[in-house]
Amino acid sequence: MRIPLTKYGWPQVVVYPIVVVIAMLVVVLAGSRLAPAWAVLTAEAILAAVLIWALMFFRDPHRETPPDDTVLVAPADGKVTDVETVDDSDFIDGPTIRIGVFLSIFNTHINRAPCNARIEKITYRKGRYVNAMNPLSSKVNESNTVAMVRTGAPEDRLVVKQISGAIARRIVCAAQQGQELDRGEKFGMIKFGSRTELYVPANEHIECMVAIGDNVKAGVTPLLRYTK
Numbered sequence: 001m002r003i004p005l006t007k008y009g010w011p012q013v014v015v016y017p018i019v020v021v022i023a024m025l026v027v028v029l030a031g032s033r034l035a036p037a038w039a040v041l042t043a044e045a046i047l048a049a050v051l052i053w054a055l056m057f058f059r060d061p062h063r064e065t066p067p068d069d070t071v072l073v074a075p076a077d078g079k080v081t082d083v084e085t086v087d088d089s090d091f092i093d094g095p096t097i098r099i100g101v102f103l104s105i106f107n108t109h110i111n112r113a114p115c116n117a118r119i120e121k122i123t124y125r126k127g128r129y130v131n132a133m134n135p136l137s138s139k140v141n142e143s144n145t146v147a148m149v150r151t152g153a154p155e156d157r158l159v160v161k162q163i164s165g166a167i168a169r170r171i172v173c174a175a176q177q178g179q180e181l182d183r184g185e186k187f188g189m190i191k192f193g194s195r196t197e198l199y200v201p202a203n204e205h206i207e208c209m210v211a212i213g214d215n216v217k218a219g220v221t222p223l224l225r226y227t228k
Contacts, residue, residue: 006110008172008189009058016054023047057192059108063219065184069152071209071222072114073184075160076196078103080214082135085202091121091147092157095202099223101216102133102195103165109189111162111173112219113181114198117148120157122177132165132195141195144171146187151180154226159199167192184219200224 005013024047031040065073082100089096103109127142142164150156162171173188181187190196200206205228210216216223 004060004062005055005058006060006186006189008110008174008186009191012191013055013058017051020047020051020054024051053105057105057109060110060186061108063112063184063217065112065219066222068222069116069183070226072158072198072200072224073112074101074216074218074221074223075111075114075198076101076103076216076218077107077109078196078216080210080212080216081133081195083208083210083212089159089199090123090145091159092199092201097200097202097206097208097224099198099208099210100135100138100195101197103190105167105192108218109191109194110186110218111160111188111190111196113148113183113185113187114158114160114223115183116151116181117158118151118180119146119148119175119177121145121147122173122175123147124171124173127164129164129166129169132163137163137165137195138197141165142171144173144188146173146175148181154205156201159197161197161199162188162190163195163197164190165192165194186219198223 027043078101081102123145128140130137144162146160170191175187207225
């Protein structure tokens with residue numbers, strides 16, 4: 001049976017629950033002698049909630065990716081915070097569509113490929129930990145830029161950018177240069193609240209399918225569609 005926890009969560013997916021369980025045992029054993037019953041029960045309830053959240057954060061739900069080669073699916077779960085056209089970006093020359101997705105601590109944090117693509121370059125950059133809801137975080141925060149090229153027509157250049165947040169402190173990218181990914185395939189995660197951005201060349205043959213405030217699911221929700 002498949003355990004729905006991501007391999008990208010190791011070692012925290014084991015360490016955090018163990019620490020919480022130990023804390024719960026300490027509260028029961030020591031608290032029963034030092035504190036009233038209501039205080040012990042309250043502390044246990046809080047720790048139980050933390051334990052459930054720790055396991056939920058590293059969840060790895062099964063996703064059915066739409067079999068439509070004309071769409072680019074979301075590279076992350078979360079809320080769309082910005083949709084704009086910029087002059088250019090790393091790896092892409094000319095006008096570029098940038099879609100930013102904010103991941104709260106309650107979202108699934110696994111990153112997925114937006115389409116069938118070959119990874120051309122991976123660039124990690126140290127930085128700050130500004131709140132990931134702020135578009136400024138894209139420029140100043142710790143980040144990992146995954147540049148890729150579609151393996152189907154049109155063979156556009158794309159970028160998926162993993163960006164840490166105010167709480168996030170660990171970007172995981174298991175992909176390697178030269179590797180080919182299928183649409184919706186997992187390639188990493190960002191541990192705790194964070195941001196993921198998708199960059200795509202802007203032209204008359206591509207249509208944006210989301211707006212600011214929309215909630216999206218990685219590997220499932222179409223963000224853009226090629227109309228020709």
